[in-house]
Amino acid sequence: MMGKRVGDPExxxxxLRSALYIPGYKEDWIRKSPQYGSDALILDLEDSVPDREKxxxxxxxSKLVSDLGDEGLIILVxxxxxxxxxxxxxxxxxxKRGLYGIILPMVRGSREVIAVDKMISEAECEGNISIGSxxxxxxxxxxxxIRSAYEIAISSDRIAHMGVSCGKDGDLARDVGYRWTPIGxxxxxxxxxVLLDSRAASIPFPMTGLWQDLKDIAGLEKFALQSRNLxxxxxxxxxxxxxxxxxxxxxxxREEIMEWxxxxxxxxxxxxxxxxxxxxxxVMVDTAHETTAINMLSRAQAMGLVSE
Numbered sequence: 001m002m003g004k005r006v007g008d009p010e011x012x013x014x015x016l017r018s019a020l021y022i023p024g025y026k027e028d029w030i031r032k033s034p035q036y037g038s039d040a041l042i043l044d045l046e047d048s049v050p051d052r053e054k055x056x057x058x059x060x061x062s063k064l065v066s067d068l069g070d071e072g073l074i075i076l077v078x079x080x081x082x083x084x085x086x087x088x089x090x091x092x093x094x095x096k097r098g099l100y101g102i103i104l105p106m107v108r109g110s111r112e113v114i115a116v117d118k119m120i121s122e123a124e125c126e127g128n129i130s131i132g133s134x135x136x137x138x139x140x141x142x143x144x145x146i147r148s149a150y151e152i153a154i155s156s157d158r159i160a161h162m163g164v165s166c167g168k169d170g171d172l173a174r175d176v177g178y179r180w181t182p183i184g185x186x187x188x189x190x191x192x193x194v195l196l197d198s199r200a201a202s203i204p205f206p207m208t209g210l211w212q213d214l215k216d217i218a219g220l221e222k223f224a225l226q227s228r229n230l231x232x233x234x235x236x237x238x239x240x241x242x243x244x245x246x247x248x249x250x251x252x253x254r255e256e257i258m259e260w261x262x263x264x265x266x267x268x269x270x271x272x273x274x275x276x277x278x279x280x281x282x283v284m285v286d287t288a289h290e291t292t293a294i295n296m297l298s299r300a301q302a303m304g305l306v307s308e
Contacts, residue, residue: 013135013160014074014100015205015299016040016234017250018243021078023048024057030064036240037247040074045090046081046105054086062093069098076137078103082112088119095123101135101161106171108144110155117156137161137207140194141171149194153201163208163232164194170210182219184226195231209236217245224249252300260293261306 020038022030024045033041043064049057061077068075079090079102091102104116117136124131136158140146146164153162166172166187168180178186191208198206208227211220224235224246235246252260263280267290270278277286300306 012133013204014039015302016074016161016207017303018234018246019074019076019207019236020240020243021048021236021238024061024077025049025053027060027064030060030068033240034068034071034073036243038237038240038243039234039247040076040100041068042076042078042103042236043094044078045086045094046078046084054080058086058090058093062096065094065096066098069096069100074100076101076103078105078139079116081106082115087116091116091119092123092126095120095127095129095134097127097129099134101137101158103137103139105139106141106145107138107152108142109148110151113138113152113155113159117158120158132158134158135160140164141175143172143175146172146190146194149197150201153198153203159201159203161205161207161234162194162198162203163206163236164191165209165236166190167210167212182213182216182223184223191227191232192230199231205233206231207234207236208232210238211235211242212238214239214241217241221245221249251303252296252305257297257300257306260297260300263289263293264297 016039018038019040019042020033020036021042021044022033024043030043043061045054045057045061065075065077075098077094077099079094080086081104083106102116102120104112107113113136120134120136121131124134136156138152138159140149140163145152153159164172173180176190180186195206211223213219220242227235228250234250237243237246263285266278266280267285277284297306
């Protein structure tokens with residue numbers, strides 16, 4: 001029997017400031033990972049898992065997903081890409097009650113996303129899970145994927161998080177040919193292009209990554225803040241020591257919250273006086289700024305940073 005279809009991805013998505021990768025074959029690491037404080041955990045079946053451990057990892061994650069979800073944790077699983085021949089088996093094994101989303105790596109075009117969307121639907125049906133409740137995050141790690149970002153973003157209504165990972169010497173670096181630097185000028189266009197396509201497709205919470213230097217915390221903070229300034233709402237991370245830095249970078253500051261609250265009060269006062277635009281702290285603001293302030297305060301409230 002087909003399950004009930006749920007609504008738009010924005011209705012069931014959560015802003016994730018940080019999503020921490022955990023190798024899917026290391027049960028002790030998975031069990032310890034909630035203590036690190038990331039907004040979500042990504043249990044990995046792909047690059048961090050040796051070939052000889054792929055099936056063991058699949059079996060382990062299949063057993064753990066619902067238990068971790070029942071603990072209130074936000075759980076994503078990165079399955080193996082299409083070239084591996086393992087994708088469908090991974091999806092069918094890990095689509096369980098409590099799973100938040102699937103990350104599909106090395107997406108080159110919308111056909112792959114559509115195919116995995118169908119796999120997830122079939123697994124949801126078999127597991128008596130509401131159809132469409134599990135989200136899908138397409139990993140853009142190739143030039144072709146970035147070139148097709150908008151088409152990919154609109155190919156499934158499961159997509160609520162999407163972005164590009166521009167790490168050092170990884171798949172995308174090899175495919176595009178850029179030489180990575182901590183400043184990130186060589187990847188700025190790629191990150192901006194995917195962000196714009198994501199937003200144009202109404203993706204509510206685009207996420208970026210990765211920062212691979214475990215010791216350069218100052219560089220991580222700069223990259224995370226730059227990503228937030230561009231418009232990303234969160235970031236994938238690979239080490240527990242990065243969690244607090246990334247969470248802080250993607251959280252509004254107390255000063256920002258007070259700015260938005262003050263702006264709303266000022267506009268409400270102006271509206272009562274019959275005005276639509278006002279000078280607020282030396283800046284002309286109007287209803288567009290009011291809408292932005294309302295949206296940002298809503299996100300801050302969801303993070304527990306302001307009361308209703």
